[in-house]
Amino acid sequence: MKVKLDFSIVKSNVIFLIILLVILFSQKISAEKKKSYSVSQATYKVLEKSRKLSDKNRYTDAVNILKKQIPKTGKNQYETTLIHQHLAYIYLENQDNKKAIVELELTLKGGDTLPPKNTQSLRYNLAQVYIQSEQYIEALPVLEQWFSLEKKPKADAWYLKGLIYYKLNRFSSAVNPLKKAIALSPHENWSILLLSIHLEQKHYRQAIQVLNRLLDLYPHKKKYWMHLTDVHLMLKDYTKALATLKLAYRAVSLEEKDILRLAQLYMYKNIPYSAAELLLSNMQQQTIKANASNLELLANSWAMAREHNKELKYLKQAAEMKNDARLYQRCGQILLKLEKWNQAISMLKKALAKGNLKQPQQSYLLMGIAAYNANKFKTASWAFTQAEKYKVTKKQARLWMRQLNQKMNGLQKS
DSSP: OOOOOOHHHHHHHHHHHHHHHHHHHHHHHHHHHSOOOOOOHHHHHHHHHHHHHHHTTOHHHHHHHHHHHGGGGTTOHHHHHHHHHHHHHHHHHTTOHHHHHHHHHHHHHTGGGSOHHHHHHHHHHHHHHHHHTTOHHHHHHHHHHHHHHOSSOOHHHHHHHHHHHHHTTOHHHHHHHHHHHHHHSOOHHHHHHHHHHHHHTTOHHHHHHHHHHHHHHOTTOHHHHHHHHHHHHHTTOHHHHHHHHHHHHHHSOOOHHHHHHHHHHHHHTTOHHHHHHHHHHHHHTTSSOOOHHHHHHHHHHHHHTTOHHHHHHHHHHHHHHHTOHHHHHHHHHHHHHTTOHHHHHHHHHHHHHHOOOSOHHHHHHHHHHHHHHTTOHHHHHHHHHHHTTSTTTHHHHHHHHHHHHHHHHHHHHO
């Protein structure tokens, strides 16, 4: 006898069985996902008591009662993890980073018993404590794991990541995290760290970008103007260095050395009048000293501007102030150009009397020329005779001596 199966009934039973299995499986998954975060009354009381003791700065007592409770938690991993977490916070509050790290690591071992947000916070805390303890190698993987699970990392986290790479001398890796941190929150110190990395790597153009941003935010901070000037100078971009220092001169109060550098840049770019006016006005305002070296710089700027009378005025002051043979010699040369023969002789005598000239032969020759033009033949003859003793001026001195003899003979005949 053959049994005839009703396939419509079989089909409906199979569908019912599949639905039942799906429901049961879903309930099992839901039960696994739904974790109990309940704490026994005894452990709760211990946690509460330790918190109150910590509030009273009784850290040792707080730690002791927590440690005594650990064996009593039995197999309740959640309670054990909570106690380690509380211990970590007590050690952190007491600035005992070494013990805090141990407890944070133990807490994270049982991290699967905690809500995911809590575990993330603990991971971030551990990375921070590693950084504070200068354990940057240990901090990096912890923070990297935190980043892998964080949807929208905040600026502080990006900064910490950049800082770790910087401390590990991985400068290239530090740049992008720091840029992201600054983009989210433009902290001054973060920008300074990024700047130092660019300078360390000699990435001067990137350093300029950072400095320009800093100056947009802090236009009255002199150090950024000076750094920007320095970076332009490193790139040998003297035009931009001058422009930056000119803006700085208007924006902030510059020190003497900075004003002198501005004057030197004016001179380097062949703008001597601006250099002279800058130096003169600041000497009058007493923002820079009217000392020998500054007066010589002022004289040099007038020399470049071909204002020889002004050059002589300030060079004389510098020479007398310093009692410097070289400067007396320079004054003698200027007086010779201005055809002030007797003053030139007097100034060159001072230069030679000082006795420490590197090229005395030049002073002898110049004195001879001045004396020749002033018709002081005895002085001229003596000066040319001295100049003849030096190889460099021997030929010229002899030619001048010949002219001197001819002039003297001509005057005698007449």
